Amino acid sequence: MKPVNEMKLIFESRSCNESFARSAVAAFVAVLDPNFEEISDIKTAVSEAVTNCIVHGYKNDIGKIYIHAKIFEGALVRISIRDRGCGIRDIRKAMEPLYTTCETGERAGLGFSIMESFMDKLKVSSKPGKGTGVTLEKTIVSKGK
């Protein structure tokens, strides 16, 4: 299936870019006339994925984050978000609700749960030492309603 529109973003894994990344994806999707809830869902899921790259993938070192967003016939949006960071050894464990490797007590361990429930589909692939990629899918059904 060929996309009807696509865009790519490459940016540094600085936390100030979290807001830029979700806003840019939201602006790209805006052409499909999503309602407020759909756009919030997408922004939240993108924010979780990008934060994971920064906090876990690169562990606060500066690396590059790659976003590739595509729109397909039927208002289907597919967003891939990748890093070339440390990767995840046990994806199933990482995806468990409330599981976190963060020891400060300030991370809830809900990133993947939110991506999963706010989007229609979530796919995670990872190789230790190579990086992690998530693919998020959502069909915009509201047409602004």
Place this chain on the structure above:
Amino acid sequence: MPVEIDIDEKSVTAYISGEIDHHNAVNLRNEIDEAVENSYPELLILDFGGVTFMDSSGIGLVMGRFKLMKNLSGRVMIENAPAMIKKVMRMAGIEKLLSAENKREASLL
């Protein structure tokens, strides 16, 4: 990330506005904790009325403040959370911290 803090005899109220993400949760946390640690309130009210975006960093923020207040034998209450923010809170099962008025609304969502 702006937050205005009101301190009275028994409570600290933090009026949070703007976007809560991993980037700006740190400052928010520091400002709220400073107010709490200076006044040892019985109640910490987190007012989300001005918040336009929140991801799971906001949940971490709430859970962290919940632990802090528990250590001080105090309570946390959430006020005026917009629908989209309640949706994130529901994921974490922290609706029990919502004020009564908020809970009624949340049950209608």
